[in-house]
Amino acid sequence: MSHTSQPVFDPNEVVVFSDSVIQQMNEVVKKFPQDKEKSALIRILHIAQAEYGWLSVLVMNKIAEFLKIQSIEVYEVATFYTMFHLQPVGKHVLEVCRTGPCMLVGSDQLIEHMENKLNIKVGETTSDGMFTLKTAECLGGCGYGPLLQCRNKYHEHLSIEKVDALIEQYRNGEIQ
Amino acid sequence: MKNRRLLLEHVDVPGIDGIDVYVKQGGYASLEKALKKMSPEDVVEEVKKSGLRGRGGAGFPTGMKWSFLAKPEGVPRYLVCNADESEPGTFKDRYLMEKIPHLLIEGMILSSFALGANQSYIYIRGEFMYVLNILEKAIAEAYAKGYLGKNILGSGYDLDLVVTPGGGAYICGEETALLESLEGKRGNPRIKPPFPAVKGLWGCPTVVNNVESIAAVVPIVRDGGDAYAAIGIGRSTGTKLISACGNLARPGVYEIDLGLSVEEFIYGDDYCRGIANGKQLKACVPGGSSVPILPHFLVTKTATGEDRLMTYESLAEGGFASGSMLGSGGFIVFDEDQCIVRNTWNFARFYAHESCGQCSPCREGTGWMEKVLSRIEHGQGHMHDIDLLADINKKIEGNTICPLGDAAAWPVAAAIHHFREEFEWHIKHPSEAQTRNYGLIQQPVVA
Numbered sequence A: 001m002s003h004t005s006q007p008v009f010d011p012n013e014v015v016v017f018s019d020s021v022i023q024q025m026n027e028v029v030k031k032f033p034q035d036k037e038k039s040a041l042i043r044i045l046h047i048a049q050a051e052y053g054w055l056s057v058l059v060m061n062k063i064a065e066f067l068k069i070q071s072i073e074v075y076e077v078a079t080f081y082t083m084f085h086l087q088p089v090g091k092h093v094l095e096v097c098r099t100g101p102c103m104l105v106g107s108d109q110l111i112e113h114m115e116n117k118l119n120i121k122v123g124e125t126t127s128d129g130m131f132t133l134k135t136a137e138c139l140g141g142c143g144y145g146p147l148l149q150c151r152n153k154y155h156e157h158l159s160i161e162k163v164d165a166l167i168e169q170y171r172n173g174e175i176q
Numbered sequence B: 001m002k003n004r005r006l007l008l009e010h011v012d013v014p015g016i017d018g019i020d021v022y023v024k025q026g027g028y029a030s031l032e033k034a035l036k037k038m039s040p041e042d043v044v045e046e047v048k049k050s051g052l053r054g055r056g057g058a059g060f061p062t063g064m065k066w067s068f069l070a071k072p073e074g075v076p077r078y079l080v081c082n083a084d085e086s087e088p089g090t091f092k093d094r095y096l097m098e099k100i101p102h103l104l105i106e107g108m109i110l111s112s113f114a115l116g117a118n119q120s121y122i123y124i125r126g127e128f129m130y131v132l133n134i135l136e137k138a139i140a141e142a143y144a145k146g147y148l149g150k151n152i153l154g155s156g157y158d159l160d161l162v163v164t165p166g167g168g169a170y171i172c173g174e175e176t177a178l179l180e181s182l183e184g185k186r187g188n189p190r191i192k193p194p195f196p197a198v199k200g201l202w203g204c205p206t207v208v209n210n211v212e213s214i215a216a217v218v219p220i221v222r223d224g225g226d227a228y229a230a231i232g233i234g235r236s237t238g239t240k241l242i243s244a245c246g247n248l249a250r251p252g253v254y255e256i257d258l259g260l261s262v263e264e265f266i267y268g269d270d271y272c273r274g275i276a277n278g279k280q281l282k283a284c285v286p287g288g289s290s291v292p293i294l295p296h297f298l299v300t301k302t303a304t305g306e307d308r309l310m311t312y313e314s315l316a317e318g319g320f321a322s323g324s325m326l327g328s329g330g331f332i333v334f335d336e337d338q339c340i341v342r343n344t345w346n347f348a349r350f351y352a353h354e355s356c357g358q359c360s361p362c363r364e365g366t367g368w369m370e371k372v373l374s375r376i377e378h379g380q381g382h383m384h385d386i387d388l389l390a391d392i393n394k395k396i397e398g399n400t401i402c403p404l405g406d407a408a409a410w411p412v413a414a415a416i417h418h419f420r421e422e423f424e425w426h427i428k429h430p431s432e433a434q435t436r437n438y439g440l441i442q443q444p445v446v447a
């Protein structure tokens, strides 16, 4: 099963959704019939994560309030799906596919190299808060591996050299 | 081009992701034809005649599935497109949606019309968020041209189409898990019956179809079901997208006529052009990670020496003893340097990770298989582990709510069946197990 990390609750956190987030959430809700607003939940979690980088308990509570559902209905969904980060992450989360077809073309070596290069293990964040390294199961790009995903972008046909250059580009802000 | 025929014909035309270019290439002509000259029943009839079988993996006849849809008075019906594409080895739907999004949208409108749905959904895996953006842009274009919304092309038919993302979970490709997820819940598969055709999305009758199945309705309506059925062999009609990956000289997405020989597909100039780096073929998983692996001598020929063809029937020839399945068309090729034990462990880890956890045989069994395979791969295995794997397998098979349990069990069984000596070698040579490759296995001599 997917998730092992515990959601984070900080009673001192203040969560105020920006107008842009509220507008995006309203637009998603409109896509579903009345009384079926809960269907908007997963997309709203993506919107909130794009805004905050990760999902704290208070952010999830706020989403529950917005959708008029119980908080537990949000937690149980957020903990089920692998894309949601329930703990703080680095500025860039690099998710490398580790499944069979990618392994056949070198994903094991790529992951090992990235651990050394970033000086962290899979699941950890660099001390400067720049990168979190994760592995993912098949990302649906198996013919273009090895590959990684960072937010909405796929970086494909990677090699050791290419991934080094990519990390530099992220570090220098050349890719957002 | 030989490998782009009905679906991918115009895929390389610049700007084909926009509606104007798509229309110029003959796009939305099938929709005009259906709405102006055909009844919904006529469309269903053409799909039945075409022999189209579900392209999501199971190969169930699409026309027949459509005719099972319950139609109680006053209850909405839904069409849901399965764009969850997460089966390892499969990346064809992403290619189609990204390159030629209007083909899927036209297919959705045609299929919704045939089923009498006025609200349809495309459920796309969350990782494909950039593809979701492409689809939403295309949908907005279709609304602007009057292909979606109220009174489409003056026909009196109304349809709204929405794309909605998942959150990262392989199991949401299973159709009832998908519906749960679409309702904003955890992706736990439902107990069947009732089937979605009777109680699907929000308890209403629902058809769930794969992206490629829905896209295929466009050429079927344009050319007629008989013309589609004329392509292919026997009950494997039409064209199929094959996503080829692993150690191939030219991996990628190909549209083949069903019935092409596997030999031609792997080695032909129009297709994969052989094994990468001049190496030899060791094994092949022809239909996505859930189908049985074939050793090199059963890939291009069946056990009886016939040419193996890219059809549902030929790939399955020989059953579990010497065959496999066409599945989703995720064609994974292993060269002589690959380790079968490591790959089997990798896939077992995938299923353990992706089990939704509802049924104990699947939740516990996939975890056990992963552990046992990991110890064999890492030089800590015992001979009795091989029988232990077979035993766990038997306890999962057929004892679970959804087919993920079987999908996890069968590949392990097939790997042990064909590559037992490689597993034994790992156990006997613990210090070399992780670093040295066993090599090709020999074809058994049949007396």
Ligand SMILES: Cc1cc2nc3c(=O)[nH]c(=O)nc-3n(C[C@H](O)[C@H](O)[C@H](O)COP(=O)(O)O)c2cc1C
Residues within 6 Å of the ligand: B053, B054, B055, B056, B057, B058, B059, B060, B062, B065, B082, B083, B084, B085, B086, B087, B170, B171, B172, B173, B174, B175, B176, B208, B209, B210, B211, B213, B214, B402, B403, B404, B407
């Ligand atoms: C574990 C599991 C994963 C599946 N994943 C997918 C998938 O990613 N895409 C898909 O179209 N079908 C998938 N299926 C098959 C669907 O349940 C369903 O049969 C299919 O969407 C029906 O469409 P079709 O008849 O057009 O093939 C999966 C099935 C199982 C059991």
Ligand code: SF4
Residues within 6 Å of the ligand: B171, B188, B189, B354, B355, B356, B357, B358, B359, B360, B362, B363, B400, B401, B402, B403, B404, B405
């Ligand atoms: S077989 Fe596995 S994935 Fe399917 S419902 Fe049971 S636990 Fe979930």
Ligand code: FES
Residues within 6 Å of the ligand: A097, A098, A099, A100, A101, A102, A103, A137, A138, A139, A140, A141, A142, A143, A145, A147, B088, B089, B090
């Ligand atoms: S195995 Fe890596 S994208 Fe499919």
